[in-house]
Amino acid sequence: MEIKRVSANVDTLLNPQDAVWLNRDSENVPLIPTPLNGNPMIKKISPFIEKSTDHGVVTELSITGAHNGDFLAIRLSWASEKHAEIIDLDEFVDGAAVMFPLTAKASAFTMGSESDPVNAWYWKANLKDEAFDVVARGYGTSARAKSAHDPIACRAVHEGGRWHLVMGREMGPIQGRAGFAAGYPTRVAFAVWDGGNRERSGRKSFSGEFVSLPLEP
Amino acid sequence: MAKAPPGAPKEELKRHNRHIANIIDLNKCMGCQTCSAACKSLWTSREGTEHMRFMNVSTYPGAGYPRDYEKMGGGFDEHGEPSPGALPNMVDVGDALTFNHAEVLYGGTGDSVHLQPKASLTGEDPEWGYNWDEDEGAGEWPNGYYFYLPRKCYHCTDAPCLDACTHNAIYKREEDGIVVLDQDLCHGDRLCVEACPYKAIYYNPVTEKGEKCMMCYPRVEQGIAPACDRQCPGRTRLFGYIDDEDSDLYKMINVHKVALPLHPEFGTEPNVYYIPPFESTKAFAPDGSITDVGRIEMNVLEELFGPNVEAVVRKLREERAKKQRGEESEIMDLLIGRNFWDRFKGFENDPAEQVIHFRVPGKA
Numbered sequence: 277m278e279i280k281r282v283s284a285n286v287d288t289l290l291n292p293q294d295a296v297w298l299n300r301d302s303e304n305v306p307l308i309p310t311p312l313n314g315n316p317m318i319k320k321i322s323p324f325i326e327k328s329t330d331h332g333v334v335t336e337l338s339i340t341g342a343h344n345g346d347f348l349a350i351r352l353s354w355a356s357e358k359h360a361e362i363i364d365l366d367e368f369v370d371g372a373a374v375m376f377p378l379t380a381k382a383s384a385f386t387m388g389s390e391s392d393p394v395n396a397w398y399w400k401a402n403l404k405d406e407a408f409d410v411v412a413r414g415y416g417t418s419a420r421a422k423s424a425h426d427p428i429a430c431r432a433v434h435e436g437g438r439w440h441l442v443m444g445r446e447m448g449p450i451q452g453r454a455g456f457a458a459g460y461p462t463r464v465a466f467a468v469w470d471g472g473n474r475e476r477s478g479r480k481s482f483s484g485e486f487v488s489l490p491l492e493p
Numbered sequence: 494m495a496k497a498p499p500g501a502p503k504e505e506l507k508r509h510n511r512h513i514a515n516i517i518d519l520n521k522c523m524g525c526q527t528c529s530a531a532c533k534s535l536w537t538s539r540e541g542t543e544h545m546r547f548m549n550v551s552t553y554p555g556a557g558y559p560r561d562y563e564k565m566g567g568g569f570d571e572h573g574e575p576s577p578g579a580l581p582n583m584v585d586v587g588d589a590l591t592f593n594h595a596e597v598l599y600g601g602t603g604d605s606v607h608l609q610p611k612a613s614l615t616g617e618d619p620e621w622g623y624n625w626d627e628d629e630g631a632g633e634w635p636n637g638y639y640f641y642l643p644r645k646c647y648h649c650t651d652a653p654c655l656d657a658c659t660h661n662a663i664y665k666r667e668e669d670g671i672v673v674l675d676q677d678l679c680h681g682d683r684l685c686v687e688a689c690p691y692k693a694i695y696y697n698p699v700t701e702k703g704e705k706c707m708m709c710y711p712r713v714e715q716g717i718a719p720a721c722d723r724q725c726p727g728r729t730r731l732f733g734y735i736d737d738e739d740s741d742l743y744k745m746i747n748v749h750k751v752a753l754p755l756h757p758e759f760g761t762e763p764n765v766y767y768i769p770p771f772e773s774t775k776a777f778a779p780d781g782s783i784t785d786v787g788r789i790e791m792n793v794l795e796e797l798f799g800p801n802v803e804a805v806v807r808k809l810r811e812e813r814a815k816k817q818r819g820e821e822s823e824i825m826d827l828l829i830g831r832n833f834w835d836r837f838k839g840f841e842n843d844p845a846e847q848v849i850h851f852r853v854p855g856k857a
Binding site: 364 | 498683688698
C-alpha cells in the first residue's frame with residue numbers, strides 16, 4: 277500500500293464517494309480481535325475488560341490513501357450495519373481509528389508507552405463529520421490531544437451495507453503529533469469498533485503491529 | 494485524594510485513610526420516597542439525568558431497581574475473580590416517563606382526559622417504570638408480605654467499578670472512601686456499569702459519560718449528612734465514619750453486629766448496611782387464627798443479607814422481648830434513635846447555615 281500523490285483539493289479528498297477514491301484499487305487489511313482475554317497487561321488496566329471474548333466482529337478493512345503535497349487523507353471502508361446514535365443506555369456507536377507511532381519503538385499492541393507514545397485519529401459514528409486527535413502512552417491512557425483546534429478533518433457515509441470514511445490532516449508538522457512528508461514512509465495501524473456488538477474501549481478489531489506506509493514523492 | 498493517573502495501579506485508587514458508612518433500618522422504612530426526591534432534586538434534574546435515581550426505594554420481594562439488577566452480573570465471584578455483567582436499558586432504570594399535565598390541567602379537557610404516561614424513547618404506553626411493582630411483594634393470600642428496600646451506591650471498599658474503568662476515572666477519596674467518578678476522565682464506555690453488581694452507576698446519553706451517587710460529598714465536607722439520610726422522616730438512617738467508636742453507627746455495625754451488608758456474596762465489601770426486617774405482620778393459620786410467626790420467610794432474607802441474618806433476626810427479637818419486659822436494651826435504644834442527631838455524629842450541621850461550593854456536571 278502506498279499513499280498516492282494526486283492533484284485534488286481538500287474537499288475532494290474528504291469526499292468518500294469522489295472519483296479520486298472510487299477509481300483506485302484499495303488494499304484489504306485483515307483485522308483481528310484485540311488480545312484482551314488472558315493478557316496480564318490488560319488485567320492490570322481493567323480485570324473486567326480482560327474477561328472479554330466476544331469482540332472484534334469486523335474482520336476486514338479496505339484502505340486507500342492519497343495526498344496532494346499538503347493534505348494527507350486516508351479512506352477506510354468496511355462492511356457493517358449502521359449504528360450511529362446512542363438512544364438507549366445500552367447502545368454503542370460504530371467507530372474507527374488510524375494510529376501512527378510517535379517514536380521508532382512505539383508499539384500498536386500496547387497503544388504506545390510512557391517513553392514511546394502513539395497518535396491516533398479517532399472517529400465515532402455519532403460525531404458525524406468530526407474526529408478526535410488522540411495521543412496514548414499505553415493501555416487506558418488515550419486522551420484527546422490538547423490544542424486550540426482539532427486538526428483532523430473527516431467525512432463518513434454509510435451506503436450499501438458499508439461505512440465509507442475519510443480522515444485527513446494537513447501534513448505540516450504539529451508538535452507532539454505524527455509527522456508526514458511526501459517521499460518518506462510513515463507507519464500505520466487500524467482499529468474498528470462495531471457498535472452493534474457493543475464494542476468500545478479495548479473491545480475492538482485491530483490490524484496488529486504498525487506496518488510501513490510510504491507517501492509518494 | 495487517592496486520584497491516580499491513567500495506567501496507575503488500582504490499589505492507589507482504592508487507598509483511603511477513613512471510611513464513611515450508612516445504616517438503613519428496614520423495619521422503619523415506609524417507602525415514602527422522601528430520600529429519593531431529596532436526591533433527585535439535588536443531583537439529577539439536569540438534561541440527560543432524568544432517568545437516574547442515585548437514591549431509590551423499591552418493594553421487596555420484587556424486580557428491584559434497576560429492574561432485575563440482581564440477575565445482571567458484575568462484582569466478584571467466590572474466588573475474587575471479576576464476574577462479567579450486563580447493562581440495564583432505559584426501561585430497566587425506570588425510564589423518565591412524561592405526562593400530559595398541560596392537557597389535563599390547563600387544556601379544558603379535565604373532565605374527559607386522564608393523565609397518561611408515555612415512555613421516553615418510544616412515546617408509547619410504558620411497559621415498566623420506577624416502582625412499577627410497588628407493594629406487590631410475595632406470599633399467598635391471606636399471608637402476602639413486602640418491605641421496602643432503599644438503595645444507593647454502596648461506596649464499596651473493593652469497588653469493581655473502579656477496577657473496570659480503563660481510564661482510572663473512578664477512585665476513592667482518601668479522606669472518606671467515597672467513590673467518585675471524574676467527568677473529565679470518563680469516556681462513557683460503561684464498563685463500570687457492567688461491573689457494578691448493584692447497578693448504581695448510570696449513563697448520561699447527553700454528556701456520554703457515567704454518573705453516580707457521590708454521597709453528597711460537598712455536604713459531607715461541611716459536616717452535613719447526605720441529603721437522603723438527613724431528609725428521611727422515619728429515622729431509618731445513620732451516617733458517619735465507620736471507625737468512630739463513640740457513634741451509634743459504630744456500635745450497631747461493630748459492637749452489636751446487627752447491621753448487615755446487602756448481597757455480601759457480590760464480594761465488593763459494601764459500606765451501606767441494613768437492619769433486616771425482623772418482625773413482619775403475623776401470619777394467619779389455615780383455620781384463620783393469627784399465629785406468632787412472621788410472614789417474611791427466612792430464606793428471603795438470607796438471599797439478601799447472607800447466612801448471618803438468621804442470628805441477627807433472633808438477636809433483635811430477643812432484645813425487643815427484653816424491652817417489652819421492662820429491661821434495658823442498648824440495641825433497641827439505638828434503633829429507636831430518640832435523638833435524631835446521634836444518628837449523624839460529626840455530620841449534624843444544617844445545610845441552610847453552610848455555604849456549599851460544588852460544581853454540577855455539565856454546568857459552569
